[in-house]
Amino acid sequence: MPSYSALAASDPAVHAALMGEMKRQAEGVELIASENYISPAVLETMGTVFNNKYSEGYPGRRYYGGQEFTDQVETLAIDRAKQLFRAGHANVQPHAGCPANIAMYFALLEPGDTVMGMDLSHGGHLSHGHPVTYITKIFKFIRYGMKDIETGEIDYDAMRETALKERPKIILAGFSAYPREVNYAKMKAIAEEVGAYTVADMAHIAGMIVGGVLRNPFDDRFDVITTTTHKTLRGPRGGMILCREADLGKKIDKSVFPGFQGGPIMQMIAAKAVAFGEALKPEFKQYAAQIVKNSKHLAGYLMNKGAKLITNGTDNHLMLVDCVTSWGIPGGDVEVTLDKVGITLNKNMIPNDQRKPMDPSGVRLGTPAITTRGMKEKDMETLADFILKAIEKRSDEAALQSIHHDVIAWCKKFPVPGIPAS
Ligand code: DSN
Numbered sequence: 001m002p003s004y005s006a007l008a009a010s011d012p013a014v015h016a017a018l019m020g021e022m023k024r025q026a027e028g029v030e031l032i033a034s035e036n037y038i039s040p041a042v043l044e045t046m047g048t049v050f051n052n053k054y055s056e057g058y059p060g061r062r063y064y065g066g067q068e069f070t071d072q073v074e075t076l077a078i079d080r081a082k083q084l085f086r087a088g089h090a091n092v093q094p095h096a097g098c099p100a101n102i103a104m105y106f107a108l109l110e111p112g113d114t115v116m117g118m119d120l121s122h123g124g125h126l127s128h129g130h131p132v133t134y135i136t137k138i139f140k141f142i143r144y145g146m147k148d149i150e151t152g153e154i155d156y157d158a159m160r161e162t163a164l165k166e167r168p169k170i171i172l173a174g175f176s177a178y179p180r181e182v183n184y185a186k187m188k189a190i191a192e193e194v195g196a197y198t199v200a201d202m203a204h205i206a207g208m209i210v211g212g213v214l215r216n217p218f219d220d221r222f223d224v225i226t227t228t229t230h231k232t233l234r235g236p237r238g239g240m241i242l243c244r245e246a247d248l249g250k251k252i253d254k255s256v257f258p259g260f261q262g263g264p265i266m267q268m269i270a271a272k273a274v275a276f277g278e279a280l281k282p283e284f285k286q287y288a289a290q291i292v293k294n295s296k297h298l299a300g301y302l303m304n305k306g307a308k309l310i311t312n313g314t315d316n317h318l319m320l321v322d323c324v325t326s327w328g329i330p331g332g333d334v335e336v337t338l339d340k341v342g343i344t345l346n347k348n349m350i351p352n353d354q355r356k357p358m359d360p361s362g363v364r365l366g367t368p369a370i371t372t373r374g375m376k377e378k379d380m381e382t383l384a385d386f387i388l389k390a391i392e393k394r395s396d397e398a399a400l401q402s403i404h405h406d407v408i409a410w411c412k413k414f415p416v417p418g419i420p421a422s
Contacts, residue, residue: 002047026419027408028342029383033318033366034176034204034231037373038275043418045274046236050267058253073270080276084210085225086218087242089249092272093256093264094239097203097228100256101127102135104226104241107248107255108197109169111138116159116168116196119145122351123178123320125201142166149351152180152311160190167194173217174201174226177348177364179299179314184220198222205316207232207368210279211288214316218244224252232291232317232368234284235275236268287371291317294367298380305388310350310362318366322350327391330355331363337394341404342411343387373414382410 008015025037038046050070056063059071059078074092081090094100105115118124122145126133129141142162147155163171171191173182184200191198200217206227208214217225225242229235241256243249257264278284292315299309299319307327310320323331331347338345349355350362367375370383386407393399415421 002044022419023422026416026422027411028344029386029407029411030369031343031345031365031367033364033368034228035366036231036234036368037417038230038234038236038271039278040418042234042236042271042275042278045271046267048267048270050270051265053266054263055266056257056263058257070266070269073266073273074264077269077273077276080273080280081240081242084276084279085242086216087225087244088246089243089252091241091249091252091256092238092269093261094226094241095261095265095268096237096239097201097226098127098239099260100226100228100239100241101201103255103260104199104224104252105135105139105170106259107251108199108224109139112140113169114140114142114166115170115172116142116144116163116166117172118154118175118178119143121349121353122146123175125174125176125203128172128174128201142168146311146351149310150312152178154182156183156186156190159187160193163190163194163196168196170199171196172199172201173222174199174203176204177318177320179309179311179316179319181214181315182217184215184217184222188220188222197224199224199226201226203228204231204318207234207279207284208288208292208316211285213285213288213292218242223248229272229275232288233275233279234287234368234372235279236271238265238268238272240272290376291367291371293377294371294375294380295319297377298365298367298384301381301384302387305384317368318364320348320350321363321365322361323363324355324361329391329394331360332358333394334363334391337390337400338387340400341386341390342407343383343390370414373416375414379414386410 054064055070059075077092078090117128144159147153188198200222202225205214209216227240230237241252295314295317299314308322308325323334335347345363345365347360348362348364349360353361355361390403
């Protein structure tokens with residue numbers, strides 16, 4: 001584990017902020033569904049001299065010399081990623097999830113082509129064609145959504161009808177706020193009918209796919225998977241693109257570099273290799289299974305106590321609570337109240353939300369980070385009780401302070417990897 005003594009000596013202001021963040025992470029409960037805690041080994045690798053190297057190109061085909069060791073780590077990352085996802089090809093260079101998606105679009109499409117993705121208000125992602133993103137100036141995006149918000153079932157009939165009319169070139173599965181499993185086989189059948197590629201943006205659920213808890217879209221013959229590496233996969237911040245067939249990999253590689261990016265961030269690629277090595281171990285399967293057990297237990301417990309969950313439950317690591325229906329307050333008020341007691345989550349739009357993105361009706365909760373800390377089903381009940389008590393006492397600052405003290409004391413039972421116990 002780094003001592004940070006060089007940083008303390010060189011830059012006390014940044015060091016102080018880092019110490020503050022370490023304390024915040026150790027003493028608080030992290031429920032943001034896209035966050036996690038990396039292992040000391042991954043953390044260590046991110047801060048290494050691989051940072052100093054330029055490595056444009058791919059292993060064995062670089063533009064600069066001195067690539068003996070960068071080739072070794074990138075090859076390890078590629079081989080392990082392929083093994084994890086049963087993929088024919090892996091590109092581990094995308095700097096993050098959005099760049100991975102942009103490179104994927106340019107690899108598979110011509111300007112003006114159509115992509116069919118999940119409605120953003122039903123849980124889709126900004127990079128799947130939100131009007132505020134520049135990618136919508138180049139490609140056309142059309143939508144599918146849930147048929148029934150009470151069950152979360154996607155409307156595959158409507159999807160087929162729209163696809164037959166609009167002839168998308170990509171049918172895109174994936175989401176950042178959808179708590180149910182997707183029927184990839186049905187999507188693949190529709191894509192085959194209209195001659196579209198099938199792409200799954202698995203950023204949120206990659207860890208559960210490699211852990212065998214959720215379905216791998218490649219098993220339903222999806223063509224491409226894009227993902228981040230820092231969410232449930234528990235690696236460094238970054239992105240990745242996988243192809244079922246090695247042949248498609250050539251287009252993807254060309255699009256990532258030189259099409260879209262320059263030098264790869266080699267210390268992150270080395271850290272991806274380390275994280276993928278960890279994900280290949282049997283313990284990771286148990287971790288992935290426990291994320292979902294915790295999520296289902298927390299969802300069930302909250303619902304028993306009167307909370308209204310979108311789709312009335314969850315199949316994965318996240319849940320979306322309709323705060324207005326549950327407690328008569330918007331999601332932002334719940335976020336602020338829980339911040340005061342050291343519980344971090346994010347306000348979130350719910351399907352057909354009448355409110356605005358900065359003041360939505362819901363909150364999103366997820367269990368990947370707290371599961372890394374070793375929390376189990378029983379702990380979900382303690383956590384839910386903290387949440388519900390804080391919401392009930394939200395106007396009573398003294399009561400909130402007292403809950404905050406209890407949360408800090410409780411958190412000490414669950415050390416954060418990479419942060420020494422205080
Ligand atoms: N920001 C991530 C999330 O929270 O889902 C996705 O980009």
